Amino acid sequence: MGDQIVAVKAKRGQRSKESIREDNELIILAAAEKVFAKHGLKGSTTKQIADVAKLPKSNIHYYFHTKLNLYRRVLESIFVEWMKAAEPFNTYDEPKEAIRFYVGAKMDLSRTRPFGSKVWANEIISGAPEMEEILSSRLKKWVDTCVSSINTWVELKKINSMGDAHTFLYMIWATTQHYADFDYQLIILNNGKKLTDSEFEEKKQQVIGLVLRSVGIEP
Amino acid sequence: MGDQIVAVKAKRGQRSKESIREDNELIILAAAEKVFAKHGLKGSTTKQIADVAKLPKSNIHYYFHTKLNLYRRVLESIFVEWMKAAEPFNTYDEPKEAIRFYVGAKMDLSRTRPFGSKVWANEIISGAPEMEEILSSRLKKWVDTCVSSINTWVELKKINSMGDAHTFLYMIWATTQHYADFDYQLIILNNGKKLTDSEFEEKKQQVIGLVLRSVGIEP
DNA sequence: GTCTATACGTTGATAGAC
DNA sequence: GTCTATCAACGTATAGAC
Numbered sequence: 245m246g247d248q249i250v251a252v253k254a255k256r257g258q259r260s261k262e263s264i265r266e267d268n269e270l271i272i273l274a275a276a277e278k279v280f281a282k283h284g285l286k287g288s289t290t291k292q293i294a295d296v297a298k299l300p301k302s303n304i305h306y307y308f309h310t311k312l313n314l315y316r317r318v319l320e321s322i323f324v325e326w327m328k329a330a331e332p333f334n335t336y337d338e339p340k341e342a343i344r345f346y347v348g349a350k351m352d353l354s355r356t357r358p359f360g361s362k363v364w365a366n367e368i369i370s371g372a373p374e375m376e377e378i379l380s381s382r383l384k385k386w387v388d389t390c391v392s393s394i395n396t397w398v399e400l401k402k403i404n405s406m407g408d409a410h411t412f413l414y415m416i417w418a419t420t421q422h423y424a425d426f427d428y429q430l431i432i433l434n435n436g437k438k439l440t441d442s443e444f445e446e447k448k449q450q451v452i453g454l455v456l457r458s459v460g461i462e463p
Numbered sequence: 464m465g466d467q468i469v470a471v472k473a474k475r476g477q478r479s480k481e482s483i484r485e486d487n488e489l490i491i492l493a494a495a496e497k498v499f500a501k502h503g504l505k506g507s508t509t510k511q512i513a514d515v516a517k518l519p520k521s522n523i524h525y526y527f528h529t530k531l532n533l534y535r536r537v538l539e540s541i542f543v544e545w546m547k548a549a550e551p552f553n554t555y556d557e558p559k560e561a562i563r564f565y566v567g568a569k570m571d572l573s574r575t576r577p578f579g580s581k582v583w584a585n586e587i588i589s590g591a592p593e594m595e596e597i598l599s600s601r602l603k604k605w606v607d608t609c610v611s612s613i614n615t616w617v618e619l620k621k622i623n624s625m626g627d628a629h630t631f632l633y634m635i636w637a638t639t640q641h642y643a644d645f646d647y648q649l650i651i652l653n654n655g656k657k658l659t660d661s662e663f664e665e666k667k668q669q670v671i672g673l674v675l676r677s678v679g680i681e682p
Numbered sequence: 683g684t685c686t687a688t689a690c691g692t693t694g695a696t697a698g699a700c
Numbered sequence: 701g702t703c704t705a706t707c708a709a710c711g712t713a714t715a716g717a718c
Contacts, residue, residue, distance in 0.1 A: 261701070268701095282589050286506030290694065300703050305695060362588045365644070369581045370501050372647045379651045387652055404676065407669040410652070415673055418641035419634045425584070428591045430633070432598045433606055450626040454634055457623065458677035480683070487683095508711065519685050524713060 354424035361424035573643035580643035
């Protein structure tokens, strides 16, 4: 993250004002995601964000006006990425492929963007006051589509019935996001060692296997 | 929660000082669990806790000295309850029963004590700075026992192998705790309606079914 | 044991020099 | 567009009257 900030800053020669704004907004958004992930909306301070972004505190307010506004922008950006990862579920007809790629994409996101997942988790835990709209309209819509796909597979006897399709979907969310949200716990229980990329790939395949078997598909 | 506080207060006639302390500590701990769940350690204020407990702010400091100390007491109390729920895993020999009762107990805890689960989640998300000791010694020890039970079942061909037993255990934690930590999201996606007790019981059985099938046990 | 008053640091946000 | 200086509000914690 720090390297990212330095890299963006170094590239600046004589740049247009729009470009400076764009760069700084990205730097601040990345810093904010990290800080909000650790302390939540209320627990984070604009000074912390400014320090991580290596900018004076007043610049945060200059670009985003209020802390709440910056927070909303972070949430929005996470949601967009999340929905991108969710596409496999609608592009594959066979449950085995759809589930495999969706769970895989979610696991990859937990690995590459853990802070985003944590900001999301924090927001939900504290009652989702800033996300009700996103959840009740945009996410709800996607969930409905997804649930009907799962129900179709059940009707076609391609997978076992689990009663309510939501239960299955929530298990996928919970299990994959656990690798982002609870990463510190996983590290401590792994004797203080972070998983290497290849170890993580292994866990990913194991998770895919468990999820597939849970609905009766042999991986 | 509010009723609980009123009930404890009303019972006081002429009580010993020890008993007053005990009651107030319980009231404050319950209030703190609720507030810490919503805002995390940094985001919570002693005033909020005092207001929920219906006591003056200074009493919080009188009984627990510092906010951090109170927070640690809340975490400790959650951990104890958590370990109690974990007993089934060691008291049943057959995986089908052990898993069924453990997952059931975890689901029940998510239903009856969601705030505790959220405080725990918040603490892990923010890097577990106050819990490293609990995690790396006491929780680690329990996990090791649990993992070796699972491995024994695999060796006895009572359940399918999933590669690393931790992956299976983490899936159980994630899925069950999701019903506490993400309860607001679940409500919104359920059209704003909280699950009734009997609906929750249904979900619980579905989760148990998915978990059992994921290791090849027909529920 | 209870609670008001207050010390003293930190916070979000802005004004205004550069 | 950048950044120092500043402020009012709020934070934790304590002192001391009851």
